[in-house]
Amino acid sequence: MKKLLLTTSIVALSLCAAFAGDGKSFKEVKTVVTPEEPCRFRDMEWQIDGFYSQFFGSGGSRFHTGPGGGFGINFFFLRYFGVGYEAQWYDNNGTAEHLPVGGNFFLRYPICAWNLAPYIVVGGGAAWDGDCVGYGNVGAGLEYRFTDHIGAFVDGRWFYGNEDFGNAANLRAGMRFAF
Numbered sequence: 001m002k003k004l005l006l007t008t009s010i011v012a013l014s015l016c017a018a019f020a021g022d023g024k025s026f027k028e029v030k031t032v033v034t035p036e037e038p039c040r041f042r043d044m045e046w047q048i049d050g051f052y053s054q055f056f057g058s059g060g061s062r063f064h065t066g067p068g069g070g071f072g073i074n075f076f077f078l079r080y081f082g083v084g085y086e087a088q089w090y091d092n093n094g095t096a097e098h099l100p101v102g103g104n105f106f107l108r109y110p111i112c113a114w115n116l117a118p119y120i121v122v123g124g125g126a127a128w129d130g131d132c133v134g135y136g137n138v139g140a141g142l143e144y145r146f147t148d149h150i151g152a153f154v155d156g157r158w159f160y161g162n163e164d165f166g167n168a169a170n171l172r173a174g175m176r177f178a179f
Contacts, residue, residue: 039079039112040145042178047074049153051174053088057159057167065168066091070099074106082106084123099135101125108143115145121157135161143176151176 049072055065068090076082084104090097104123111117124136141155157170 037112039110040115040148040151040178041076041079041108041110041112041117043076043079045076045082046179047076047082047084048072048177048179049074049086049174051153051172053090053170053172055090055159056169056171066097068097070172074104076106076108079110080108082108097127099125099127101127102137104137117143117145119143119155121155133161135159137170139170141172145178149178151178 051070051072053068053070055068057065068088070086070088072084072086074082074084082105084106086102086104088099088102090099102123102125104121106119106121108117108119118140119142120138120140122138124134126132126134137157137159139155139157141153143151143153145151152174153176154173155171157172159168159170161167
């Protein structure tokens with residue numbers, strides 16, 4: 001009985017040693033992590049806009065509707081939140097009119113895989129030709145980035161004000177340069 005127990009123990013220890021190996025025969029399992037594609041919409045981003053603009057609507061006693069254009073300067077302090085300044089000129093029955101002071105707050109949601117960012121905008125400003133007339137605006141838009149620094153946008157806004165300013169819809173389309 002002692003011989004059988006001793007033989008079984010020796011065989012069991014030999015098998016353990018045989019299956020233990022040298023530690024180098026096991027494959028290491030590596031997890032492959034694909035890097036996330038960088039987003040073209042960044043934090044701390046400056047933007048310069050140039051756009052075509054068209055006003056539609058009733059207008060007030062001093063504000064009339066027509067085609068025009070303008071420029072804007074925006075700063076996104078976070079990827080999703082930004083502030084901006086813009087100025088627009090438009091045709092008022094052959095006379096150039098100007099909305100010189102306009103400030104906006106932007107809320108955008110970048111879809112990085114598509115280089116697309118829908119956004120909403122809320123703002124206001126003032127226009128004057130002797131008297132100051134205030135206005136507000138709300139709207140939504142869509143921006144597409146061709147590269148990290150060049151994009152195109154289109155948006156629609158509703159401008160509202162007192163009886164001198166009136167109400168009008170504004171459609172804009174233009175180019176955006178981001179830095």
